[in-house]
Amino acid sequence: MPYPDALAIQRALVEERRANRVGDLLLLVEHPHVLTLGVRGDGGRAHILANDEALASRGVEVHETGRGGDITYHGPGQIVGYPILDLKPDRCDVHRYVRDIEEVLIRTAADYGIEAGRVEGLTGVWVGRDKLAAIGVRIARWITSHGFALNVTTDLEYFELIVPCGIADHGVTSLARILGRPIDRAEAEDRVATHFSSVFA
Numbered sequence: 478m479p480y481p482d483a484l485a486i487q488r489a490l491v492e493e494r495r496a497n498r499v500g501d502l503l504l505l506v507e508h509p510h511v512l513t514l515g516v517r518g519d520g521g522r523a524h525i526l527a528n529d530e531a532l533a534s535r536g537v538e539v540h541e542t543g544r545g546g547d548i549t550y551h552g553p554g555q556i557v558g559y560p561i562l563d564l565k566p567d568r569c570d571v572h573r574y575v576r577d578i579e580e581v582l583i584r585t586a587a588d589y590g591i592e593a594g595r596v597e598g599l600t601g602v603w604v605g606r607d608k609l610a611a612i613g614v615r616i617a618r619w620i621t622s623h624g625f626a627l628n629v630t631t632d633l634e635y636f637e638l639i640v641p642c643g644i645a646d647h648g649v650t651s652l653a654r655i656l657g658r659p660i661d662r663a664e665a666e667d668r669v670a671t672h673f674s675s676v677f678a
Contacts (some may be wrong), residue, residue, distance in 0.1 A: 480511045480540050480551065483559065487622045490561045495620050503673050504559040505666050508551040510537040512639060513544075515613060521548025524640035537638065544623035546600070546613030547643035554630035554651070556666055562677065564619040575600060575612055577676050578625050582610045584672040585627065585665070591655055599644065602627075607650035608641065627669065629653065629660050 483506050493499045512532070514521050524547060525532075525539070532539065551557055564574060579595055582602040586593035586609060593610075596603045602610040610627040628651035636649045652660045 478506045478508065480508050480513065480538065483508065483557075484540075484542070487559050487561065491617070491620050491622050494561050494563055495618065499561075501563065501677070502561040503670060504561065505669065506557050506559065507553060507555065507662075508557060510535065510550075510552045510635060512537060512539045512548055512550055513542045513613075514539065514548055515542065515544055515546040517545070517547070521546075521639070521643055524548045524643050525638065526640065527638045532638065535635075535638075537635070542613070542615075542623065544613040544615045546611070548639050549611045549613065549626060549641060550635050550639060551626055552631060552635055554628070554632060554653075554662075556627045556629055556662070556669060558624045558627070558669060558673070560621050560624050560673070560677075562621045564616070564621065569619055571614075571616060574616070574621065575614060578612055578614070579610075581669065581672045581676050582625060582627055584676070585668045586652070588668050589652055589656060589660075591652070596647075599647075603647075604650055604655060606646075607648040608644075609650055609652070609655075611641070627652075627665070629662060629665050 583593045612625045615623045630653040631651045
């Protein structure tokens with residue numbers, strides 16, 4: 478799904494959730510090649526390493542998002558998760574929410590025999606010094622949107638177009654790269670959904 482379409486759906490569902498017309502939701506999508514910018518400073522534009530012509534030649538769009546965090550890449554082979562949750566009344570803690578998303582993805586990696594974890598002072602899920610999953614959230618009046626991106630079979634060369642999340646001294650990886658084999662997307666999505674339901678009760 479193109480990024481602007483997913484953004485419009487999220488915004489509509491946030492209002493539906495706020496009005497209690499829908500329950501808590503987890504949207505799982507895959508985007509065409511896109512760079513997304515956060516809300517701090519220039520959103521990460523300074524961390525784009527390619528010019529407009531180079532991006533266009535590779536079919537990469539750039540979009541502002543309204544989420545926290547810096548620049549990141551989304552594309553084929555990546556599971557992008559957008560939780561639309563009401564954190565009231567008992568989960569009104571931004572740091573806990575982000576740690577819980579990390580926990581979902583750490584458990585998903587463990588299902589594949591991968592020991593993933595956290596890096597102190599940095600957001601996301603890591604295997605050694607390489608980022609396996611990025612997290613960038615928006616919480617407005619305790620309704621969440623945006624979320625996470627898990628690299629499953631992602632073409633990691635596209636991350637060379639940017640300084641991912643503004644972190645220059647760490648790399649990126651994927652489930653497929655770590656395991657050296659293809660990963661079934663539907664199975665990975667099922668694992669993410671199962672762990673998400675468990676962590677968020």
